[in-house]
Each structure stands twice: as structure tokens, then as C-alpha cells.
Amino acid sequence: MAQHGGHQPNHGAEGETRRDFLYLAAGGMGAVGVAAAAWPFLRSWSPAADTLALASTEVDIASIREGQAVTVTWRGKPVFVRHRTADEIKQAADTPLNQLPDPQPDARRSAAGKPQWLIVVGVCTHLGCVPQGQRPSETRGEFGGWFCPCHGSHYDTSGRIRRGPAPKNLEVPPVTFLTDTSIRIG
Amino acid sequence: MAHGTPPTQLTNPLMRWVEHRMPVFAFMDQHLNKYPTPRNLNYFWNFGSLAGIILVIMIVTGIFLAMNYTAHTDYAFNSVERIMREVNYGWLIRYIHMNGASMFFIVVYIHIFRGLYYGSYKSPRELLWILGVVIFVLMMATAFMGYVLPWGQMSFWGATVITNLFSAIPVIGPEIVVWMWGGFSVDNPTLNRFFALHFLLPFVIVGVVILHLVALHTHGSNNPLGIDKKGPQDAIPFHPYYTVKDMFGFAVFFVFFAAFVFFAPNYLGHPDNYIPANPLVTPAHIVPEWYFLPFYAILRAVPDKLGGVALMFGAIAVLAVAPWLDTSKVRSAAFRPVYKILFWVFAVCCVVLGWVGAMPAEGIYLTIARIASAYYFIHFLVILPILGKVERTLPLPTSISAAVLKQGSGMVAGAPAEKP
Numbered sequence: 001m002a003q004h005g006g007h008q009p010n011h012g013a014e015g016e017t018r019r020d021f022l023y024l025a026a027g028g029m030g031a032v033g034v035a036a037a038a039w040p041f042l043r044s045w046s047p048a049a050d051t052l053a054l055a056s057t058e059v060d061i062a063s064i065r066e067g068q069a070v071t072v073t074w075r076g077k078p079v080f081v082r083h084r085t086a087d088e089i090k091q092a093a094d095t096p097l098n099q100l101p102d103p104q105p106d107a108r109r110s111a112a113g114k115p116q117w118l119i120v121v122g123v124c125t126h127l128g129c130v131p132q133g134q135r136p137s138e139t140r141g142e143f144g145g146w147f148c149p150c151h152g153s154h155y156d157t158s159g160r161i162r163r164g165p166a167p168k169n170l171e172v173p174p175v176t177f178l179t180d181t182s183i184r185i186g
Numbered sequence: 187m188a189h190g191t192p193p194t195q196l197t198n199p200l201m202r203w204v205e206h207r208m209p210v211f212a213f214m215d216q217h218l219n220k221y222p223t224p225r226n227l228n229y230f231w232n233f234g235s236l237a238g239i240i241l242v243i244m245i246v247t248g249i250f251l252a253m254n255y256t257a258h259t260d261y262a263f264n265s266v267e268r269i270m271r272e273v274n275y276g277w278l279i280r281y282i283h284m285n286g287a288s289m290f291f292i293v294v295y296i297h298i299f300r301g302l303y304y305g306s307y308k309s310p311r312e313l314l315w316i317l318g319v320v321i322f323v324l325m326m327a328t329a330f331m332g333y334v335l336p337w338g339q340m341s342f343w344g345a346t347v348i349t350n351l352f353s354a355i356p357v358i359g360p361e362i363v364v365w366m367w368g369g370f371s372v373d374n375p376t377l378n379r380f381f382a383l384h385f386l387l388p389f390v391i392v393g394v395v396i397l398h399l400v401a402l403h404t405h406g407s408n409n410p411l412g413i414d415k416k417g418p419q420d421a422i423p424f425h426p427y428y429t430v431k432d433m434f435g436f437a438v439f440f441v442f443f444a445a446f447v448f449f450a451p452n453y454l455g456h457p458d459n460y461i462p463a464n465p466l467v468t469p470a471h472i473v474p475e476w477y478f479l480p481f482y483a484i485l486r487a488v489p490d491k492l493g494g495v496a497l498m499f500g501a502i503a504v505l506a507v508a509p510w511l512d513t514s515k516v517r518s519a520a521f522r523p524v525y526k527i528l529f530w531v532f533a534v535c536c537v538v539l540g541w542v543g544a545m546p547a548e549g550i551y552l553t554i555a556r557i558a559s560a561y562y563f564i565h566f567l568v569i570l571p572i573l574g575k576v577e578r579t580l581p582l583p584t585s586i587s588a589a590v591l592k593q594g595s596g597m598v599a600g601a602p603a604e605k606p
Contacts, residue, residue: 014231040274040278040279041246041250041275041279043274043275043280044250044253044273044274044275044276045253045274046274047272048254048268048272048273048274048276049272049273050268050271050272051269051272053209
């Protein structure tokens with residue numbers, strides 16, 4: 001392309017010209033514009049307001065007797081609420097941390113001041129199956145907690161991984177005790 | 187340019203490898219860079235690229251809307267309201283799409299009238315013009331079906347009225363309508379098929395647009411003088427001259443577009459469409475979207491069901507044969523003093539049709555609609571054929587450069603003749 005306005009000292013040491021500058025400036029503005037226009041579209045994939053509004057779940061736990069467990073839905077995923085027996089609590093508390101692939105004391109996983117309540121997300125940390133052990137008829141694995149049938153991960157009575165391919169303990173969701181018999185998950 | 191020959195000496199080995207197997211760089215160089223374009227195009231030639239960018243915007247926003255829309259009579263209305271209230275930036279995406287339809291028609295109507303004024307439809311661009319009319323018809327079908335999807339009162343009754351047009355077909359009309367509905371009224375099967383077609387047709391439009399561009403690039407753009415390019419001094423390369431001009435047009439047009447999206451998003455729509463569809467109650471004043479009003483006026487002007495439908499479709503069909511109805515050898519209205527006046531009379535006629543299309547079909551409005559409808563067809567079927575034979579046209583310039591540069595020297599920046 002022909003160079004215009006030959007009077008200015010156009011060709012710098014590196015051969016930059018006014019046109020190079022204009023190309024860069026216009027291209028830069030164009031890139032900013034495209035990014036700004038793309039943002040609302042990318043953002044539209046994030047959880048919508050109505051989805052976020054359902055992001056917490058309230059559960060009445062008065063009817064769950066000792067030794068029983070219920071499964072509730074929170075953010076589209078199962079959450080295990082287990083009313084543990086004294087034996088189960090002792091078993092979890094007495095396990096030496098050096099025997100755990102993902103060491104975590106039971107006191108940091110069960111509800112604060114209420115060790116009988118264990119609330120964990122019922123999704124195996126291996127590949128996302130739902131472990132068994134909630135119903136009396138289901139196996140609870142070798143450590144009395146949960147057993148994932150997909151690839152054989154064993155969880156203990158604190159929901160911690162003990163054996164199998166899962167890398168981490170079952171996730172503990174944020175839980176608030178609204179009253180002694182009512183909790184809010186999330 | 188021979189195929190397989192790099193347009194410039196490609197230094198990048200990967201580009202050379204690709205070019206040898208598929209000459210994309212030569213193609214782009216030929217059609218986006220060097221493409222010789224008349225040097226005298228005015229801003230009316232921006233509206234083709236504007237239509238193109240709006241088509242892209244409509245497809246992108248449409249795909250993101252489809253990700254949140256539910257094509258079921260029980261959920262459609264609420265799913266659209268959910269897009270407006272719950273989905274992040276859903277209001278923005280929907281308002282762009284909604285107003286984009288109107289913008290598309292504004293731009294395409296100006297594009298069509300530019301073609302009529304400067305005789306762009308004449309030989310050798312008849313096929314280019316017909317492909318344009320095909321795009322226009324596809325656009326109307328797509329816009330109509332899109333308007334049905336929110337499943338408001340106007341959606342439902344618009345769908346009912348427009349599909350009932352086909353009942354005017356003698357003998358088999360009623361069966362065709364039942365077939366199109368997939369039932370005995372506009373209902374869930376209708377909504378489902380309209381959604382599928384509304385998703386499909388824009389991509390068909392893309393296909394016809396590509397053909398439109400192939401035809402365009404065969405003989406190049408017409409120009410305000412309506413005379414052919416006679417040499418390199420009449421043309422300038424597409425890049426940077428028209429890339430920059432098109433970009434500038436985009437920027438100005440986006441301001442206009444954004445003004446609607448952000449400050450008057452429902453100005454061009456109808457409030458009744460925010461009432462959920464009710465098959466038992468027709469709204470008192472049912473009018474189509476503004477871009478259909480002239481055709482709607484022609485439909486209502488005829489006191490006969492089949493006649494009205496035939497004339498309405500005929501009003502579009504007559505556009506397609508304009509290249510053969512116009513017998514004048516001179517393209518541009520700049521050199522046709524009588525046509526120049528009658529063009530504007532025709533343009534006013536179309537605006538009048540649009541206006542009466544929005545008015546009640548009674549009294550003085552009906553009379554005006556009948557006069558304007560008759561004139562619409564007289565323009566094409568009587569004036570264009572006769573005027574071409576009797577009009578004394580002005581002398582044409584010897585070349586584009588002679589007219590534009592006065593001395594016809596071609597000594598202006600960017601003329602390909604200057605390039606080594």
C-alpha cells in the first residue's frame with residue numbers, strides 16, 4: 001500500500017509507521033469491543049438467579065432417629081444426613097489420622113457441638129457416583145460408612161475415604177443449625 | 187490469479203503448506219483485499235454488509251436464547267419471562283434479538299430501495315437480485331415464526347391469521363392448514379415445528395447469502411452512476427477503503443441499534459404479546475409487526491379472500507421480475523429524470539401502505555389502502571415497462587473516473603494502476 005503524507009519522519013528505526021500505529025489502535029479497540037460483547041453471552045451460562053435462589057435447602061431432622069440416615073437434595077445433588085450412634089462416633093474419633101489418605105479429624109467434619117450429626121455430600125470423590133449405605137439394606141463397606149459400587153471406594157463413619165480409588169473424603173457442605181431439629185444446608 | 191499461487195510471497199511455512207492444498211489465502215486476498223470496487227460508492231452501499239452483520243448477531247443471540255427457551259405451550263411464555271428476569275444478561279440477549287429483527291428489516295428495506303433507485307437489478311445482476319428476493323422471503327418466514335415462539339396473545343393470533351392465509355387456496359386450502367397446524371388449531375405441534383424451522387431457516391439464509399455474494403463478486407457492485415467499470419482507474423481495492431467504510435457504517439448503525447435495545451426495547455413491539463396466549467379471546471386490535479404492514483394493507487385492501495392473499499404474495503413476486511419489467515437500458519435514477527420522481531412516489535406509496543396497514547380496515551383507510559395497493563402494482567406492471575421506452579434519459583458519463591475525478595486522470599491514492 002502506498003505511503004501517504006511523505007513529509008513526516010515516518011520510518012522509525014524499526015520501520016514503524018503511522019499506519020502501523022493506527023492498525024494496532026483500531027485492532028486493540030476492536031478486541032476490547034468483541035470481548036465486551038462476548039461477556040454477556042458467556043455470563044448467560046452461569047447459574048441464573050432462580051437457580052441461585054434454590055441454592056440452600058432446609059431440612060427438618062427431628063424425625064431421624066439414632067442410627068438412621070436420610071438423603072436430601074441440595075443444588076441437584078444428594079446430601080447424606082446421618083444420626084450417628086455413640087459407637088460410630090467413637091469409631092470415627094478414634095481412627096488415627098495417619099491411617100487416612102485424606103487426613104481430617106472427625107471433629108472438623110461432624111456438626112460443631114453435635115457429634116451425632118454427620119452431614120456430607122453423597123457424591124463419591126472418585127467419579128461422581130452416589131455411594132451406598134443410606135438404607136439398612138445397603139452395604140456400608142468395610143468401615144461402616146458408605147461404599148461406592150462403581151469402583152469400590154470405602155468411606156468410614158465420618159465420610160472419610162479409607163480404601164479404593166477415591167482421592168478425597170466426602171465433601172462437607174456448609175450447614176447451619178436453625179434450631180436443634182432444623183438445619184439449613186448451603 | 188492462478189490457483190495455488192500465493193497472493194503475496196507467503197513466508198510462513200504453515201501458510202504455504204495450507205495454500206498449496208487449499209488456496210484460502212489467495213481466495214481471501216481476491217475477495218476481501220484486492221477485490222476491485224467502484225470508487226464512487228456512497229453510503230447506501232453500506233447496507234449489504236450491515237444486513238450481513240445483523241444476520242450474524244441474530245444467529246448468535248438466537249442460539250443463546252434457544253439454550254433457555256422451552257418450545258411447549260405450557261412453558262414457552264414462562265421460559266421467555268425467565269430469560270428476562272432470571273438468566274444472566276438474558277434481558278440483553280432477548281432485546282438484541284427482538285430489536286435485531288426490526289433492524290434487519292430496516293436495513294434490508296433500505297438495501298432493496300437502493301437497488302431500485304440505482305437500477306442494481308438490471309443485467310447482468312438479475313440473478314443477484316432474485317437471490318436477494320429469496321433472502322427477503324426467507325427473512326419474512328423466519329421473523330413470523332420467531333414472533334410465535336414467546337406464545338403471547340400476538341404470537342398466537344398472528345400465527346392463527348397467517349396460517350389461515352393458506353386456507354384461501356381453492357379446494358385443498360383447509361386441509362393444508364390442518365396439516366400445517368398438526369391439529370385443528372394453532373397448538374403445541376405448531377409451536378414445536380415453528381421453533382425447529384425458526385432455528386433452521388437462518389442457516390438457509392446464510393446459504394443463500396453466500397450465493398448472493400458469489401453472484402455479486404462475478405460482476406462486482408453496481409454504483410451510483412449505474413455504469414460499468416471500464417478500467418482499473420474506476421476501481422479501488424476493497425481493503426482498506428471499503429473495509430474501513432463498512433466498519434464505520436457498523437459503528438454508526440450500532441449506536442442506532444443500541445438506542446432501541448437500551449432505551450426503547452419494546453417500542454417496536456406490541457404490548458399484547460406480554461399477555462400469555464389465550465385461544466378463546468382474540469385481542470381487539472391485531473396488527474402484525476411493522477415490517478409486514480405494507481403487505482398486510484394489500485391483503486386487507488382486497489374484498490376477496492383468495493384475491494387478497496394472491497395480491498399480497500404477488501407484491502413480493504413482482505419484485506423478483508423487476509429486472510424484466512423495467513425496460514430502461516439506463517440503470518441509475520441519476521440519469522432518469524422521470525423515474526427519479528416516480529421512484530419517490532413509489533417509496534411514499536410503500537410508506538402509506540405501511541401506515542394504513544396499522545389503521546383499522548374501514549372508512550377512509552380502506553380507500554387509501556386500495557388506491558396505494560393499486561399504485562404499487564401499477565408502478566411495476568405499467569410504469570416500469572412503458573417508462574423505459576419513452577423516457578429521455580440524460581447523457582451518461584464516459585467512465586466512473588471521468589465523472590468522479592472530473593479530469594479522469596486516476597491520479598489518486600489507492601488506484602490499482604499505481605501499484606507496482
